[in-house]
Structure formats: C-alpha cells, structure tokens
Amino acid sequence: MLKARLKKSYKTFQINIFLHIAPLSYNLLLGPSGAGKSLTLKMLSGFERPDEGYVHFQGQDISHLAPEKRPLVYLPxxxxxxxxxxxxxxxxxxxxxxxxxxxxxxxxxxxxxxxxxxxxxxxxxxxxxxxxxxxxxxxxxxxxPKLLLLDEPLSALDFHLKMKLIRFLKQTKERFSLTIIHVTHDPIEAISLAECLFILEGGQIKFKGSLAELSKASLLGFASEVSKQLIGIKEWLSKYL
Amino acid sequence: MNEGPFLKIAGLIAFIGVSLITVPIIYIFIKLSSHNIVVTIKDQTVWHSIFTSIWSALWATFIGCIIGVPFAYLLSRAQFKGKAIVESVVNLPVAIPHVAVGIALLSLFNQRTIVGRFFSFFHITFTDTIYGIVLAMLFVSVSFIISSSLVGFNNIEPELEMVSRSLGASANYTFWHITFPLALPAIIRGAVLAFARSISEVGALLILAYYPKTAPILMYERFEEYGLNAARPVTALVILFSVIIFFTLLHFTKRYVKG
Known part of the structure; x- marks a missing residue:
C-alpha cells in the first residue's frame, strides 16, 4: 500500500494532494497539461522534494531515501x-x-x-x-520493483500499437504482481487500464474512484468533461479490449 | 525544389572560402626546394621545437581536461548566483589578445610575486621553461574544452540520469556509466580543438616562455632573422605534422562518435 501526502509551491502553481494506493492495483492519474501529474511521479520517486509531506510504502517511510534506494522504478x-x-x-x-x-x-x-x-x-x-x-x-x-511509475508511456504510439501495449501492460501487472501508477491525459488509456482513477486538476485531486463511480459522480470542470468523454467512448472501445 | 541561383552563389562562396584556407598552405609546399627540405630535416633544432610543441600541447590538453570537464559539469548541472558571469569568464581567453595573455601571466607568475615564489618552492618556474609554455597553452585553450564539454553535458536528457538512479544506480555510478560516456564525443572534440589551439600559440609564448622554442616560435625567429626563404621549410614541416596530428585525432573522434 502506498500513502503519500505531497505539497509543493511554485510562483504560479501549487500542488497539494493525498494519494492512497491499494497494493497490486493499476492506478491512472488523469489530468490536463500542467495539472501536476508528472511532478507527482517525480516527488514519489525522489527526484523532486516536496515542501511538505511524506511517502509511505508498505508501512515504511521512504520520503528521505535517495531515488536509487526506493522500491520503485520511474519510467518517463x-x-x-x-x-x-x-x-x-x-x-x-x-x-x-x-x-x-x-x-x-x-x-x-x-x-x-x-x-x-x-x-x-x-x-x-x-x-x-x-x-x-x-x-x-x-x-x-x-x-x-514493487511499484512502477509510468509517465505517459504510450503517448507517442498509434492507436493499434497502443491497444496492443495496453493488453501487454495489463498482463505484465498480473504476471509480476505490480502496483502501477500510470500518468496520462488520454481517456482511452484510462478506460482500458484503470482499476482506480485519479483526476488531477490545478494541483488537486478532483476525483478518486473506479470508472463506475465516475459515471455516478457529479463533477465540475475538467473532471466533468472527462467523465462524459469516458462514458461516451467506453462502449465503442470495448471491442478492442 | 528549384533553388535558383542561390545554390550556385553559395557554391562559389564556399569555393573561395576553401581556397582561402588551402591555397596558401599548398603554396608553401610548391615553393620548397629539395635542398631546403633536406637541410631542414637534418636540423636538430627544428625537431626539438616540434617535439616541444607537441609535448607541451599534450600536457596543456590533459590538464585542460582535468580542470575543464568537472567545471563544465558543474556549469551544466548546478544553479548558483553569478553563474552567467562565470560562463562569460570561461570564454574570456578567446577574446583577449594573446600577447596580453603573456603579459598577464608573466605579471602573476614571475618569481617576484607570491604566486611565483609559491611555485618556486616546488622548483617550478614559468619564465622561459616548459612549465611556462604549458601554462600559456592551457590559458588560451581551456575554453574550448569547457565550452564543448558544456554542450555535451547540456545535450544529455535529464531523464536518462533519472532512470539510471531509479534503476538503482548511485549518482556516482550514473555519472561514469551514463553522463560521461554520452558527453565523451563532445569532450573529445573540445580536447582536439584545444590541442590544435595550443600547438599554434605564439603571442603568449613570446612574452612568457620564448625558450625552449616551440615550432611556431622557431618559425617566427627564422622569419625575423633570415627572411621568408629560411622560414618556409620549417613552416612546411610544422604544417605537415600539424595536419597529420589534427586529422588523425579527428578520424578517431569521428570513429568514436559513430560507435
């Protein structure tokens, strides 16, 4: 299980989030550009130091460990x-x-x-x-690694290759008993992979839950748009999955 | 795409540029007499000056790499106050007339100064010694190593170092196995340029270390004392050596870059 509270301020941007990730789950961090998705992964992996907060993994505080000592791998x-x-x-x-x-x-x-x-x-x-x-x-x-942090790993691929790798990622997670946090702004990846979805906007988590929960939630702004998009393309996409 | 007359004009300008470099060099060889060549080849002073030039330039390049590569890495990775000023200072030797460099170095390193006396304690003096030659060459050439290495380090994607760390490598291991090998072609390019710059130095050496004579100093001396005909054979031999060394180094650099 991963628990992290991360707070960091810049001149024009502030991120303040709490993550609670279940073991062996596939988690999608979805949000527009500049929402703080990549920054979140960098703070979890130790490449950016939060101003305040902690990262606990499997009951151990790994906040002060150097990146090479953390039980995770970051893939940009x-x-x-x-x-x-x-x-x-x-x-x-x-x-x-x-x-x-x-x-x-x-x-x-x-x-x-x-x-x-x-x-x-x-x-x-x-x-x-x-x-x-x-x-x-x-x-x-x-x-x-016990935890895999993927930063938009499929963004440069065409649709067919992307779908092939999505199946591959699912199998990999099962075969190697991994917990995965996958950052993306692509709804297709979110629908195909997410067991748990985090919608990040303006440095804050606007939604956390499953796709089913998302369709029932009443949301505003980007989260609401994402929700509509996801529901719309879910059925169309089911033939590829 | 029809380039019109532009390519032809560019071609003509390129031809003039290449001619400007090659024709004077070729002309030196055309004007040589076989008698002069034989006399020059038998002249021990000429060989000694060539050896002094190469040996000093190699040392200057080696010390330049020891100083310049970590310096470039620091400039590339660290953020500190006055960084822009430091980066400008690095390129100063290129802008200062080399006679002025000689005067500055002589002012600081002569045996009447604290710095000069400090080195004298270790039996190192810089006036008319090989140490002075290396010092002057180092001063005028180290910018090339720093600038080129800096480009090399800056061109490395930071994600490569991040992934290396994330895969369990320490910062030290990451530097030697990822950062340094990827920057090495740029470092070598800088070192080759620094070597070439060192070997051709005259201005600073005239002031700081006229002796032991380097090849360019000998050429200058022959020209001053005996005129153009006396200077030409030495010049031809030095050019030949410089070209062979330069192209050999470039060849190895290119081979390395291609992997």
Whole structure:
C-alpha cells in the first residue's frame, strides 16, 4: 500500500494532494497539461522534494531515501533508453548498477516474456517504437520493483500499437504482481487500464474512484468533461479490449 | 525544389572560402626546394621545437581536461548566483589578445610575486621553461574544452540520469556509466580543438616562455632573422605534422562518435 501526502509551491502553481494506493492495483492519474501529474511521479520517486509531506510504502517511510534506494522504478515519457548501450546492456543495467550478479533465470524469463531475444545485441536506435516500449518496460522489471511509475508511456504510439501495449501492460501487472501508477491525459488509456482513477486538476485531486463511480459522480470542470468523454467512448472501445 | 541561383552563389562562396584556407598552405609546399627540405630535416633544432610543441600541447590538453570537464559539469548541472558571469569568464581567453595573455601571466607568475615564489618552492618556474609554455597553452585553450564539454553535458536528457538512479544506480555510478560516456564525443572534440589551439600559440609564448622554442616560435625567429626563404621549410614541416596530428585525432573522434 502506498500513502503519500505531497505539497509543493511554485510562483504560479501549487500542488497539494493525498494519494492512497491499494497494493497490486493499476492506478491512472488523469489530468490536463500542467495539472501536476508528472511532478507527482517525480516527488514519489525522489527526484523532486516536496515542501511538505511524506511517502509511505508498505508501512515504511521512504520520503528521505535517495531515488536509487526506493522500491520503485520511474519510467518517463521518452522512455530514456540508454542510447550508448546495447539492448542486453540496457536490460542488465540495474544488476550492474547495484553490483549484483545477473540473475540469469529471471533475465531469461523477462527477455522471453517481452519477446526481446532477437534484439539483444542490437543498439536501441535499431528498434521500432513498440520494441523500445517493451525494452523500457522489461528494463524496469529487471530491477524487480514493487511499484512502477509510468509517465505517459504510450503517448507517442498509434492507436493499434497502443491497444496492443495496453493488453501487454495489463498482463505484465498480473504476471509480476505490480502496483502501477500510470500518468496520462488520454481517456482511452484510462478506460482500458484503470482499476482506480485519479483526476488531477490545478494541483488537486478532483476525483478518486473506479470508472463506475465516475459515471455516478457529479463533477465540475475538467473532471466533468472527462467523465462524459469516458462514458461516451467506453462502449465503442470495448471491442478492442 | 528549384533553388535558383542561390545554390550556385553559395557554391562559389564556399569555393573561395576553401581556397582561402588551402591555397596558401599548398603554396608553401610548391615553393620548397629539395635542398631546403633536406637541410631542414637534418636540423636538430627544428625537431626539438616540434617535439616541444607537441609535448607541451599534450600536457596543456590533459590538464585542460582535468580542470575543464568537472567545471563544465558543474556549469551544466548546478544553479548558483553569478553563474552567467562565470560562463562569460570561461570564454574570456578567446577574446583577449594573446600577447596580453603573456603579459598577464608573466605579471602573476614571475618569481617576484607570491604566486611565483609559491611555485618556486616546488622548483617550478614559468619564465622561459616548459612549465611556462604549458601554462600559456592551457590559458588560451581551456575554453574550448569547457565550452564543448558544456554542450555535451547540456545535450544529455535529464531523464536518462533519472532512470539510471531509479534503476538503482548511485549518482556516482550514473555519472561514469551514463553522463560521461554520452558527453565523451563532445569532450573529445573540445580536447582536439584545444590541442590544435595550443600547438599554434605564439603571442603568449613570446612574452612568457620564448625558450625552449616551440615550432611556431622557431618559425617566427627564422622569419625575423633570415627572411621568408629560411622560414618556409620549417613552416612546411610544422604544417605537415600539424595536419597529420589534427586529422588523425579527428578520424578517431569521428570513429568514436559513430560507435
């Protein structure tokens, strides 16, 4: 379980949120640009320090831990695949960084699961968009995180590839017993993936709950628009899921 | 797309530019007599000056990297008051006339100053010594290493370092395995330019360290004492060496960048 209270003020923007995330759940953080979605992930992963607040994960206060000591992996929008390393070197990076021997069984399991074996010796620049997404996810799982923070991981993909990866993300979450927080502004991703939906606007959480609860809630502003959009496209989308 | 006459005009201007660089160099070689070449090749003073130039420039580049790379990293990553001023100061050596650099360095590092006496304690003096040559070369060339490294560090997406940390790497591990390798091509480019700048330095050396003579100082001396014909063979040999070294370094840099 993750509990976090995060407060941070800038000259023109303030974020003040409370997150309560159930273990092994898929959580979508939805909001317009500038709502504070990416900032939330950066504060959870330790790259931005909140002015006030805490991050508790599985009963442990991880607020003061350096990013490398937190039991989570942060995956940014651009995937940040190390361009000077081969696919294989990218995959074993977390083992090398922690000066651990590579767990060959786990490595093989992930490589097969993510269908990366034919590409191991290649450079990331030789991979397609979908292959890069799979590599980034596989590399994140190599660190054996309990919590995965995804910052708009599917935003640059076309519709069909996006739907394929959405199915893949669902399977990954189940197979590796992960808790996932996924930031997006795309309603399709929200409908397809969210077990719990957070709608963030102007640095505040305007709604928290399931899609069913969203359709019943009376909301204002962006949250209300999202609610209408989601209900409208849910039925149309069901044939892809 | 029809470019009209613009490409032709640009081509003509480019041809004039290339000619401006290559024709004087080629002309030096055309005007050489075989007798002069043989005499120059047998001249120990010439070889000694070339060796002094290369050796000093290598040291200046090496020390420049030791100082310049961490400095560039600090400028790239840290936010502090007066950062813009520091960034401007870094480029000052490019703007100052090099004779003025020589005078400034001689004023500070001569043996009558505290700084000069401090180094004398370690048997290091800068007037007419190899240390003085390295110091002057370092002063005029370090900007190239800092500027190029800074571009290299600034071009690295911060997310790469964040993901590395998130995957369990310490800040130190991240620097050596992500940041530094990705900035290395830019650092090498800066080092090659710094080496080239060092090897061609004259102005500051005339004031601070005339001896031991570097190749450009020897060329200048031959020209001053014996005229154009005497200076030409030495110049040709130095140009040949400089071109070989420069293109060898560039070749390796390009190979590295391509991976």
């Amino acid at each position: 929008q651009n995937l940040a695949i190390f361009p000077h390393l081969s696919v294989e070197e990218n995959l074993v990076y977390s083992f090398k960084a922690q000066r651990c021997p590579v767990d060959k069984r786990y490595f093989s399991q992930i490589v097969d699961e993510f269908q990366l074996r034919p590409f191991l010796k290649r450079r990331p620049s030789e991979l397609s968009g979908g292959e890069k997404q799979r590599l980034a996810l596989a590399r994140a799982l190599m660190a054996q």
